[in-house]
Amino acid sequence: MSRWRERVIAPFRHPRRADAPRAALEIRDRKPNGSLLGSAIPALRFAAAGMTMWLATLAGAQADASGKRFNIGREAMAEEIAGWDIDVRPDGRGLPVGKGTVKEGESLYIERCAACHGEFGESAGRWPILAGGEGTLASHDPVKSIGSYWPYASTVLDYIRRAMPFGNAQSLTNDELYAVTAYVLYLNDAIKDEAFELSDKNFLSVKLPNEANFFDDDRETSEKHFWTKEPCMANCAAGEARIVGRARALDVTPEEGKAPKVE
Template identity: 65%
Template sequence: MSRSARAAVSALLFSTALVFSSPAVQAESFGLGRLATPEEIAAWDIDVRPDGQGLPEGRGGVMTGEEIYQERCASCHGEFGEGSGRWPVLAGGEDTLDTEDPVKTIGSYWPYLSTVFDYVNRAMPFGDAQSLTPDETYAVVAYILYLNDIVEDEEFELSKENFTTVRLPNEVNFIEDARPDTAKVEQAEPCMSDCKAEVEITARARIIDVTPDEDAAD
């Protein structure tokens, strides 16, 4: 057997072995990167899921949360979560989602409480991210629940242990993507000529005229 033929056979054997030995996705290793240590993972792995995976040990109550909220959050989100300027509204908005002016808050819109913990913990306060301790984060989340009347007891304390017992009211109203939800070409071949008799302008942007001035944008 020639050298190249031997190489081909051994390559074939090798690849067959790979196919038989690989469970799900097992591919060639490039030998790059290094193992992450448990300490490194613990420090960076901050995400929290609806089932509670990722929640840190800790607890915090409504009253403590109110103090932290008024100091760290209220300047943007308002004393009662009503929002200041264009900063997000955190509370209220019940029964508005099917109206002309939907108000999407944690109480009216968000499906999962874990999202509040995850987001506050990773991104808030705006410009000073990851500065709250786990206890402080639990407390702020508890206060936001209180602002939304999802908990009514001022003595309520949120903790890793009771976290997943709290459900947000709008969870059931999220549905899967239904697109494509308009006609495809095979259903409606587009018209090319004499498609309509009359055309009228029904709306003009210049009437609203909210286009930024180029000089102002500079």
């Protein structure tokens, strides 16, 4: 992006203007979470009464995100945005133009991914597992793979595009991206046919089975009983407390002088 020269536009500013918004923000931001915001604004206008008119206008504008602008920064060019805008959503927004088959993906995967993730997505060592684990989520040993856990196939393509291969991110062409994604989805039975060609045109046809098992944060209702306000202070349980588990029994805490060398 260095070829894009920054064009510094410095419009004339009143010398006091730089300080004015800061003072205004301090007054407003001291109020907790907006509940007192309404009362803060009149106070702020009162404080500004002895100052110039523009200060009051600016301060009022700051309480409203669609208000006054500072004219800092410059318009981002379409080419600049295109170079960095790599995100993909479940509804297909952001999918790059490209295509690749499971078969093409297999050789790429073996070459660039299998060392960490295993030939069949089973994982090598402690690297993330990609496939397997269906039916384990409610067990004592849940295996959270793409097929067993991830809700959306778009997440796979998006993540490979931004972060993989680990240590050489954003190096795949769009066609390679579709091919590798197709292979990984094939390992998870989300694509059944080896000859299938995944592309931006048919991407939304691929679904993952666990989507319906996610729900939005509901702690404030499902865990309402934790808002007990006045907890027990004395004789809160019968008998003396007894130890039922010890960290030393596991002996997994790193010890002094035994940490691995940092290169």
